[in-house]
Amino acid sequence: MIQNTCETNNPFQMFKERIDSVCGHMKVSEACHTILKECKREFTVHFPVKMDEGSTKLFTGYRVQHSDTRGPFKGGIRFHPDVNLDEVKALAAWMTMKAAVVNIPYGGAKGAVICNPKTLSQNELERMTRRYTSEVSVLIGPEKDIPAPDVGTNPQIMAWIMDTYSMNRGNSVLGVVTGKPIEIGGSLGRFEATGRGCMINALLAAKHLGIKIDGGTVAVQGFGNVGGVAAKMFTQKGSRIIAVSDSRGGIYNEKGLDIYALQHHKQKTGTIIGFKEGETITKNELLGLKCDILVPAALENTICADNADMVQARMIVEGANGPTTPDADAILNDNGKFVIPDILANAGGVVVSYFEWVQGLQSFFWSEEQVNQQLETVMNNAFHEVLELSQHEKVSMREAAYMLAVKRIDSALMLRGIYP
Ligand code: NAD
Numbered sequence: 001m002i003q004n005t006c007e008t009n010n011p012f013q014m015f016k017e018r019i020d021s022v023c024g025h026m027k028v029s030e031a032c033h034t035i036l037k038e039c040k041r042e043f044t045v046h047f048p049v050k051m052d053e054g055s056t057k058l059f060t061g062y063r064v065q066h067s068d069t070r071g072p073f074k075g076g077i078r079f080h081p082d083v084n085l086d087e088v089k090a091l092a093a094w095m096t097m098k099a100a101v102v103n104i105p106y107g108g109a110k111g112a113v114i115c116n117p118k119t120l121s122q123n124e125l126e127r128m129t130r131r132y133t134s135e136v137s138v139l140i141g142p143e144k145d146i147p148a149p150d151v152g153t154n155p156q157i158m159a160w161i162m163d164t165y166s167m168n169r170g171n172s173v174l175g176v177v178t179g180k181p182i183e184i185g186g187s188l189g190r191f192e193a194t195g196r197g198c199m200i201n202a203l204l205a206a207k208h209l210g211i212k213i214d215g216g217t218v219a220v221q222g223f224g225n226v227g228g229v230a231a232k233m234f235t236q237k238g239s240r241i242i243a244v245s246d247s248r249g250g251i252y253n254e255k256g257l258d259i260y261a262l263q264h265h266k267q268k269t270g271t272i273i274g275f276k277e278g279e280t281i282t283k284n285e286l287l288g289l290k291c292d293i294l295v296p297a298a299l300e301n302t303i304c305a306d307n308a309d310m311v312q313a314r315m316i317v318e319g320a321n322g323p324t325t326p327d328a329d330a331i332l333n334d335n336g337k338f339v340i341p342d343i344l345a346n347a348g349g350v351v352v353s354y355f356e357w358v359q360g361l362q363s364f365f366w367s368e369e370q371v372n373q374q375l376e377t378v379m380n381n382a383f384h385e386v387l388e389l390s391q392h393e394k395v396s397m398r399e400a401a402y403m404l405a406v407k408r409i410d411s412a413l414m415l416r417g418i419y420p
Pocket of ligand 1: 149150151152153194221222223224225226227245246247248283297298299300319320321322346347349350
């Protein structure tokens with residue numbers, strides 16, 4: 001079996017190298033090139049939480065703000081045992097790029113707490129979330145920095161963040177966080193938005209490449225918010241989901257998995273493993289399956305130089321942030337794969353977060369149809385802008401997406417100037 005050494009790559013280092021390479025191929029101000037390679041603010045906090053059995057545990061959390069050149073900072077919060085500062089910095093920087101590619105008026109940020117939410121009781125999770133919110137409330141706010149869900153966090157956690165921030169302000173502040181439950185100012189369509197955005201991108205790319213989605217085969221890595229919804233969306237379009245993986249392993253069925261039954265199994269057992277209507281495969285084996293579309297929707301660095309050559313899918317739709325390392329990217333390009341890069345493929349989430357924020361600020365809510373229609377318009381425009389640039393400049397979709405983002409950030413920076 002191929003040994004997977006992907007984890008050793010430093011995502012922020014990779015981001016900086018990407019910026020150097022992209023800026024080397026285009027006209028961009030030196031100021032923009034330099035500024036993009038650092039985060040504006042990096043906040044680390046160690047905070048205590050009372051555990052159920054009476055002990056006190058110290059947690060470490062982060063909020064990193066990369067850029068607010070194009071608008072307020074925006075980015076999710078990750079709860080994961082292995083998260084570290086450089087990972088959060090990379091995630092914040094990718095948010096800046098993503099918002100610029102889809103042309104919404106946000107900068108980029110990200111937050112995290114080193115913890116395993118699965119081992120905390122609901123009460124411990126709530127106390128930990130509320131204390132973390134209190135600690136980062138010097139930075140966040142509806143006109144400053146707006147968090148959202150990411151790996152290990154969900155609408156309930158967003159509700160606690162909104163409530164904690166509001167209690168300390170003395171009034172309900174809907175716009176402080178997105179990805180909230182509908183009952184307290186969330187947007188219809190937000191939960192599905194990232195997976196739906198992946199689907200919209202895949203449909204556009206399939207048309208461009210002459211691939212069929214209806215009847216096509218798909219493998220999905222990760223079965224959480226993004227991967228779970230993407231799998232459902234592809235099923236609804238007539239695709240066969242031949243494999244799915246989660247942190248414990250993978251499930252394969254050449255005839256196609258029943259995604260609804262698999263979701264039910266996961267709700268009951270907490271994992272996809274043990275699902276009767278498929279055979280068990282490893283997480284790495286999933287990446288090398290013969291299929292039309294591969295959707296990495298788990299964590300960073302899962303496709304690296306060690307395993308990129310075994311990818312057989314014609315199209316890769318990056319539901320996750322940073323799933324492909326630069327070496328792997330070069331291998332995929334050489335092998336003729338069409339990669340829809342993360343900063344485009346998974347931007348549906350931040351687009352509908354933007355819609356949720358706008359609805360919250362106006363206290364005027366849209367129908368699900370309106371949300372999905374607007375999302376489709378934004379993604380359609382972004383996909384075609386990136387595709388046209390990639391054809392014009394003869395570069396990959398990833399390089400084109402970065403070029404478009406850097407160009408937009410640079411022109412905003414030039415207009416604003418360097419203060420004072
Ligand atoms: P999630 O916590 O809901 O799900 C993550 C899934 O990945 C889980 O099923 C987990 O078991 C699985 N996983 C973890 N390690 C794995 C591995 N090594 N192999 C296979 N599966 C593994 O998180 P999510 O919100 O779905 O986020 C997934 C990715 O999408 C992350 O990179 C995140 O930053 C990105 N993303 C999320 C959103 C969003 O709106 N939630 C938006 C844009 C990008």
